[in-house]
Amino acid sequence: MKDSHHNSHKPVSDELINAFIDHQLTNEDRLDLLSHIKQDDTLAGRICEMKQLKELTQHAFADIPSPHHIDEKTRSVFPRLAAAIAIFSLGLLLGIAGIYSNQQNTTGLPASASEQAQTRVLVHLTSADPESALNTLQNLQQLLEQYSHNQQQVMVEVVANGDAVQLLSRTSPAIADRIAELSGQYDNLSFAACKNTIDQMKITRGLKIDLLPQVKLIDSGVVQVIQRQRDGWTYIRG
Amino acid sequence: MSFMFKNRARHKKLSRQLCENRNRFYKLAYSWSGDSMLADDLVQDATQKALASFDSLKDDSKLQAWTCQIMLNCYRDWLRRRKETLDIDELSLIGNSNPQRELSSADTTQFVRNCIRQLSENHRNVITLVDLMEFSYEEVSLSLDIPVGTVMSRLCRGRAQLKLLLADRPPSQTSAANPGLRRVK
Numbered sequence: 001m002k003d004s005h006h007n008s009h010k011p012v013s014d015e016l017i018n019a020f021i022d023h024q025l026t027n028e029d030r031l032d033l034l035s036h037i038k039q040d041d042t043l044a045g046r047i048c049e050m051k052q053l054k055e056l057t058q059h060a061f062a063d064i065p066s067p068h069h070i071d072e073k074t075r076s077v078f079p080r081l082a083a084a085i086a087i088f089s090l091g092l093l094l095g096i097a098g099i100y101s102n103q104q105n106t107t108g109l110p111a112s113a114s115e116q117a118q119t120r121v122l123v124h125l126t127s128a129d130p131e132s133a134l135n136t137l138q139n140l141q142q143l144l145e146q147y148s149h150n151q152q153q154v155m156v157e158v159v160a161n162g163d164a165v166q167l168l169s170r171t172s173p174a175i176a177d178r179i180a181e182l183s184g185q186y187d188n189l190s191f192a193a194c195k196n197t198i199d200q201m202k203i204t205r206g207l208k209i210d211l212l213p214q215v216k217l218i219d220s221g222v223v224q225v226i227q228r229q230r231d232g233w234t235y236i237r238g
Numbered sequence: 239m240s241f242m243f244k245n246r247a248r249h250k251k252l253s254r255q256l257c258e259n260r261n262r263f264y265k266l267a268y269s270w271s272g273d274s275m276l277a278d279d280l281v282q283d284a285t286q287k288a289l290a291s292f293d294s295l296k297d298d299s300k301l302q303a304w305t306c307q308i309m310l311n312c313y314r315d316w317l318r319r320r321k322e323t324l325d326i327d328e329l330s331l332i333g334n335s336n337p338q339r340e341l342s343s344a345d346t347t348q349f350v351r352n353c354i355r356q357l358s359e360n361h362r363n364v365i366t367l368v369d370l371m372e373f374s375y376e377e378v379s380l381s382l383d384i385p386v387g388t389v390m391s392r393l394c395r396g397r398a399q400l401k402l403l404l405a406d407r408p409p410s411q412t413s414a415a416n417p418g419l420r421r422v423k
Contacts, residue, residue: 014394022368022393024375053397056404057369060350061265065274237275 012036012043014050021051118153120233124225128163130172136238137178144186154188157228158238161194161221165201168193168215176212183214190214194221252292255301256285262302262371263309269366270313272355280316284309303377306367310381353403361396364389 012033019025020033037044121143123136140156147154160168167175168191182189193209195217201207211217218224229235260281267277267284288295288305295304354362367378375393379386 014398015390018390018393018397019375022375049401050397053401053404054369056350057354057365057400060347060354061269061370063347064265064268 012040012046014046017047017050020047021054118155119147120155120228120231121157121236122225122228122233123156123158123236123238124221125158125160125164125167125238126162128166130167130175133164133167133172133175133238134178137175137182140189141182144182144189148186156186156189157233158189158191159194159218159221159224159228160192161197161225164238165193165197165209165211165221166207169209169211179212179214190216192216192218192221192224194218194224196220248298249289249292252295252298252301253289256288256305259302259305260285263305266306266366266370267309267313269351269354269370270362272351276316280309280312283312287312300377300380302371303373303380306371306373306381307383310363349407350404353400356403357396357399360392361399364392365396365400368393 016025016029016033020030025033037047123140125133125136127133136158140158144154144156166172168179170176179191183191191212191214193211193215196219198209198211198217201209225235263281263284264277267280268274271277271280284305287308288301295301354365357365363382364378367373367381368375371377373381375386375389378389382389384392
């Protein structure tokens with residue numbers, strides 16, 4: 001970037017300092033600016049301060065939370081499961097049995113241990129993209145198969161709100177078939193749709209959502225999601 | 239036939255470049271939105287749109303700037319949709335108070351991120367493209383569809399604003415990591 005506006009009689013602009021620290025100056029301008037530093041005591045400080053600002057910005061985003069793909073989340077369930085199974089096995093060794101998440105904890109184990117004995121997964125659908133939904137169902141099937149194969153307990157609930165409730169209706173035969181197939185195969189898999197969304201769609205868009213028979217109606221999808229998370233369910237965004 | 243083969247090879251090459259730079263796009267989207275899931279969605283949307291419209295990319299060397307432009311449009315669409323629908327459910331999800339987030343906001347990194355998100359969209363876009371994507375001013379100009387001169391002036395004003403915001407950090411949050419950024423009157 002060519003800049004010929006600065007000279008020994010004119011203070012160096014912030015634009016020029018920015019261009020300098022961003023490596024946007026030509027070699028000639030860069031050398032010219034460097035020669036100014038010798039004549040201007042404050043210039044080095046201004047450059048330093050601007051560079052520090054840039055580095056601070058870069059540093060702030062150097063380590064950010066990873067995106068949570070369903071595959072990664074699904075994988076992340078397995079270490080939890082391993083821990084849960086280990087705790088459960090320990091319980092058995094100690095002569096403690098009959099631990100189920102919906103039963104009162106009479107085992108003597110801390111509540112957290114009994115809760116971890118059964119993995120509970122909530123899959124949250126918010127988008128009406130059928131391709132993405134089919135992909136999610138495919139991942140779910142793999143998850144359920146894996147748990148079943150390992151004789152491990154898992155409970156999966158798919159909650160849809162927003163546009164995603166349409167996926168649980170009869171509008172998409174491909175998805176309806178998959179849901180019927182999976183529901184028939186796994187009794188530890190359930191589907192729920194948000195009534196608030198359905199009512200809202202009826203009022204605002206005139207849409208009548210005809211839910212699949214495997215889908216239960218819940219008052220609020222979001223409340224369900226929050227409640228499940230509070231109860232220790234693993235959250236996966238579908 | 240030869241054209242089709244070349245075109246397929248070009249698409250493959252561009253797709254690979256997009257995949258290789260996914261983390262950088264994600265970082266940029268995160269700096270705009272401050273939400274890992276939304277950032278991931280934005281990258282996903284932008285990537286899908288880019289993959290579907292490689293034919294409209296005239297200069298392959300501008301792939302990243304072009305994709306950032308698409309992602310920015312995705313983000314603006316999202317912001318507009320959010321305003322239009324004002325879905326209480328969504329608001330409660332996004333705006334929920336998270337103790338973990340509140341705790342982490344006390345550290346320098348979170349403070350700087352918050353300051354960047356407080357900037358106006360124009361200033362934030364330029365700063366994040368230059369500092370996080372390490373774009374040249376020309377690439378920023380292409381991404382945002384503004385002249386290079388405007389890039390420079392927005393960058394200048396944006397950084398000045400950021401400096402002021404950082405200088406307003408409460409004393410309890412001041413750390414050794416940021417000894418030089420103080421307001422000088």
